Amino acid sequence: MRDGLTLEVLVAADYDQVRKLWAAAGLPIKPNGRDSRAQFTQQIAIGTQTILGLRDGKRLIGVVVTTHDGRKGWINRLAIHPDYQRRGLARQLITAAEETLRQQGMTIIAALIEDWNKPSLALFQEAGYIVHDDIHYLTKRDSHDV
Ligand SMILES: CC(C)(COP(=O)(O)OP(=O)(O)OC[C@H]1O[C@@H](n2cnc3c(N)ncnc32)[C@H](O)[C@@H]1OP(=O)(O)O)[C@@H](O)C(=O)NCCC(=O)NCCS
Numbered sequence: 149m150r151d152g153l154t155l156e157v158l159v160a161a162d163y164d165q166v167r168k169l170w171a172a173a174g175l176p177i178k179p180n181g182r183d184s185r186a187q188f189t190q191q192i193a194i195g196t197q198t199i200l201g202l203r204d205g206k207r208l209i210g211v212v213v214t215t216h217d218g219r220k221g222w223i224n225r226l227a228i229h230p231d232y233q234r235r236g237l238a239r240q241l242i243t244a245a246e247e248t249l250r251q252q253g254m255t256i257i258a259a260l261i262e263d264w265n266k267p268s269l270a271l272f273q274e275a276g277y278i279v280h281d282d283i284h285y286l287t288k289r290d291s292h293d294v
Contacts (some may be wrong), residue, residue: 149202153237155244158199158211160189165208166199173227181294191215198248202241204232212241214248221249221257226268242275260285 149155158166163185170177177183182191191197196217202210209232213225223245228238249257259277261268273279 149240151235152204153209154203155241156201156203158201158208160192162199162201162208163188166201166211169208169211169229170225170227172229175225175227178293181291198252200241200244200248202228202237210237210241212245214245216249216252216254219256221246221252221254223249223257223259226259238271239275242272 166188167177167179167183170183181187192199197213197215199211199213201208209229211225211227212223215222215224223242226238226241226245228241246257259272261272263269269279
């Protein structure tokens, strides 16, 4: 990693720092649902999720969550602290996430990006991802919190 930054696989004990970083970057959080401490811990324990963190010294300044369902890999919850944006760090985290997923046997990698998130759309397209305008995102939730 450039600028003396270090990349590591995060663990359940990093939960508070990850939450803080997501908040600082402005990512919406489901504190009582899939972003709760319990679910974060559980998701890591299952083994289909790998969370990569980028640190400047001890400070967590970047995070990305990779998951796979056995068929397809997903890049989720990518965030770079505002103090460190536009230095190519998200691009590096995407590359690291792709390497992780390929090592897990995934040959297709996808990301869900909301239409308003132009920086993220630009980032992923710059990284070689293709936008599909013929796909709709459908969900069914047990509650608004999840
Ligand atoms: C989206 C985000 C992760 C980008 O992080 P970053 O480290 O600043 O991105 P990079 O420096 O690696 O950018 C690489 C390329 O992506 C595009 N890009 C990144 N941020 C952009 C922005 N704000 N506006 C337009 N293009 C942008 C550019 O093409 C950029 O290359 P350039 O700087 O040479 O023009 C960061 O803005 C962030 O954390 N946003 C809030 C959380 C979020 O929305 N995450 C994505 C969820 S899907």
